[in-house]
Amino acid sequence: MMTYQDTTTPAGGDGPILRCEGITKAFGGVNAVNGATFDVPRNKITALIGPNGAGKTTVVNLLSGAMKIDSGKVQLGTTDITNMERYKIARLGLMRTFQLSRELGGLTVLENLLVAPKVQAGESLFNIFFRPRLLKREERQNLERAVEILRTYGLFDLRDNLARELSGGQKKLLEISRGVMASPSLFLLDEPMAGVNPALIDKIGGYILDMKAQGVTVLMIEHNLNVVERICDNVVVLAEGRTLATGTMSELRENKEVVTAYLGEIINAGPSH
Amino acid sequence: MAQFWFYVFTLVFFLFDYFILAMGLNIQYGETGILNFAYIGFVAIGAYVTGAVSLPNSVGTAQQYIFGFNLPFPFSLLAGGVAAMLLAVVVAAITLRRLRTDYLAMVLISLSLVLYDVINNYVRLFNGADGLYNVPQPMAGVLHLTSNAFVVFFACVTGVISLIMWAGMSRITRSPLGRTFRAIRDDPDVASALGKGVFRYQLTSMLIGSFYAGIGGGLIIQFGGSFNPTAWLPGETFVVFAVIIVGGVGNNVGLLMGALLVETLLIHLPAFLPDIPGHAGLIEYIDAMVIGIMLMVMLWFRPQGIIPERVRHFALPAGELLNRDGHSVEAPPETMNNAASTLSASETHEGDRA
Numbered sequence: 001m002m003t004y005q006d007t008t009t010p011a012g013g014d015g016p017i018l019r020c021e022g023i024t025k026a027f028g029g030v031n032a033v034n035g036a037t038f039d040v041p042r043n044k045i046t047a048l049i050g051p052n053g054a055g056k057t058t059v060v061n062l063l064s065g066a067m068k069i070d071s072g073k074v075q076l077g078t079t080d081i082t083n084m085e086r087y088k089i090a091r092l093g094l095m096r097t098f099q100l101s102r103e104l105g106g107l108t109v110l111e112n113l114l115v116a117p118k119v120q121a122g123e124s125l126f127n128i129f130f131r132p133r134l135l136k137r138e139e140r141q142n143l144e145r146a147v148e149i150l151r152t153y154g155l156f157d158l159r160d161n162l163a164r165e166l167s168g169g170q171k172k173l174l175e176i177s178r179g180v181m182a183s184p185s186l187f188l189l190d191e192p193m194a195g196v197n198p199a200l201i202d203k204i205g206g207y208i209l210d211m212k213a214q215g216v217t218v219l220m221i222e223h224n225l226n227v228v229e230r231i232c233d234n235v236v237v238l239a240e241g242r243t244l245a246t247g248t249m250s251e252l253r254e255n256k257e258v259v260t261a262y263l264g265e266i267i268n269a270g271p272s273h
Numbered sequence: 274m275a276q277f278w279f280y281v282f283t284l285v286f287f288l289f290d291y292f293i294l295a296m297g298l299n300i301q302y303g304e305t306g307i308l309n310f311a312y313i314g315f316v317a318i319g320a321y322v323t324g325a326v327s328l329p330n331s332v333g334t335a336q337q338y339i340f341g342f343n344l345p346f347p348f349s350l351l352a353g354g355v356a357a358m359l360l361a362v363v364v365a366a367i368t369l370r371r372l373r374t375d376y377l378a379m380v381l382i383s384l385s386l387v388l389y390d391v392i393n394n395y396v397r398l399f400n401g402a403d404g405l406y407n408v409p410q411p412m413a414g415v416l417h418l419t420s421n422a423f424v425v426f427f428a429c430v431t432g433v434i435s436l437i438m439w440a441g442m443s444r445i446t447r448s449p450l451g452r453t454f455r456a457i458r459d460d461p462d463v464a465s466a467l468g469k470g471v472f473r474y475q476l477t478s479m480l481i482g483s484f485y486a487g488i489g490g491g492l493i494i495q496f497g498g499s500f501n502p503t504a505w506l507p508g509e510t511f512v513v514f515a516v517i518i519v520g521g522v523g524n525n526v527g528l529l530m531g532a533l534l535v536e537t538l539l540i541h542l543p544a545f546l547p548d549i550p551g552h553a554g555l556i557e558y559i560d561a562m563v564i565g566i567m568l569m570v571m572l573w574f575r576p577q578g579i580i581p582e583r584v585r586h587f588a589l590p591a592g593e594l595l596n597r598d599g600h601s602v603e604a605p606p607e608t609m610n611n612a613a614s615t616l617s618a619s620e621t622h623e624g625d626r627a
Contacts, residue, residue: 125450135448143587
């Protein structure tokens with residue numbers, strides 16, 4: 001059985017795994033995020049939806065520390081992570097993927113996974129020269145886990161290929177599997193289904209459900225409402241940088257404000273996928 | 274005949290010395306992606322400090338310099354390496370947190386020019402434009418070596434030092450630390466999102482590379498007995514870049530090849546050739562043009578270098594050769610042969626895959 005959750009991270013507790021309170025971000029006078037407030041419930045899959053330009057990716061960038069928050073507060077478990085350095089947030093168990101896949105192109109597929117564990121004894125010069133057994137043991141454990149994940153995600157046969165040689169869909173899978181290798185408590189997925197074929201959409205949906213079953217909380221930006229309906233427990237709707245509504249997909253369909261701001265245009269445009 | 278061997282071993286010295294310098298720049302640029310255009314400054318600090326700690330107190334001599342500890346080899350050399358690392362801490366603190374790629378390169382080349390002017394003009398530091406001279410030749414007195422014999426001896430010492438440093442560098446680049454360096458080179462944002470403190474790793478890489486630069490510089494002054502600002506014009510950095518680009522960025526064997534072609538055969542060998550009649554010094558200019566053309570040709574037709582970076586393959590533990598149903602999974606022959614071992618890595622060249 002593949003294990004996901006890193007129980008050593010301080011994102012433990014009973015309340016929401018992430019609390020986002022009134023965060024704002026402006027770019028040259030334009031408020032990209034304007035007071036977004038929502039909770040991400042623990043061990044659930046939450047979708048972040050909204051029209052283009054609603055500020056979804058900016059929110060993910062703010063939560064993961066890739067951008068500085070102008071005002072507001074973000075709490076991961078019991079830890080205030082507002083404007084904490086990005087790598088420190090990652091070490092607390094918050095992993096993310098990117099809207100356009102960002103593979104480590106000069107590394108092989110296997111190395112992309114092996115680099116993911118957050119703190120490795122083999123990254124210390126002292127250990128490299130004076131504790132070779134520890135390195136070997138750690139590397140073996142990481143290798144076994146990486147191989148297991150690659151098999152699960154169907155990338156095992158590509159393990160020795162350079163990551164830049166992969167197709168778009170394979171890069172999406174690599175990015176997700178790399179995040180899994182890092183044992184996240186909370187995994188932010190930025191449009192994991194974008195630009196992939198319907199069969200792969202089903203597969204990725206299955207992988208996300210599998211993560212949830214293993215105790216990982218997921219917050220995903222997604223435009224494909226069929227997918228949202230099928231796998232997400234909770235939905236947060238953003239519009240103009242604000243939280244418009246939260247609830248289940250069926251609840252949101254009854255919400256006139258949400259239908260006017262976002263769902264209406266989707267429904268009028270016909271079913272996606 | 275003795276003169277011939279003097280020339281040969283002088284070339285051998287520069288081959289190994291530039292191999293060390295190339296390894297230092299390679300871990301910074303080739304492995305971690307730090308475009309260190311100030312590299313020659315670190316080499317110079319290594320050379321000056323090694324020289325200044327080897328020399329006796331400057332009071333009563335014609336030279337002005339700090340230190341003057343009369344420190345014996347190899348402690349003098351280590352002092353040069355450590356001094357270059359200290360400079361790296363300062364430079365990294367100024368540049369690495371805020372700057373990336375081309376901006377970082379511009380600031381570094383500016384710092385290199387500032388350092389050059391300070392050392393050239395502040396005579397009390399390292400004797401200004403005259404530089405340091407009469408630096409003792411290591412072991413020459415103890416072993417009663419003639420100047421020719423010293424060249425042979427020190428070229429061999431440098432060869433041994435370069436092999437030790439090669440072994441150390443290989444250990445680092447093959448370790449998880451080396452992998453993290455390459456992750457940062459490929460995409461520092463992704464590395465950071467994976468929990469890697471990019472600044473800390475870049476600083477580590479700068480320190481390692483600077484130590485190699487300092488040792489390389491220290492060996493130059495111990496070999497020649499003198500060092501002055503004409504030896505480290507800021508453009509010299511690009512000779513070391515040429516070594517690693519021609520040889521193969523990210524490949525230690527390629528670096529040795531680059532040091533042989535660029536530094537030994539193109540820069541130092543022609544220095545021993547007789548002048549073209551009526552055109553004194555012309556060979557030097559032709560030399561510079563050949564290096565420039567070679568660099569352009571390499572970047573155009575074979576940017577990965579003569580011996581490209583290696584793609585790491587991992588032999589899997591025996592249990593991993595079975596899939597979940599217990600069936601055997603295809604594995605490359607070398608993997609099967611090593612299946613009993615817990616872990617081993619083999620490598621192929623990236624260029625071979627194209």
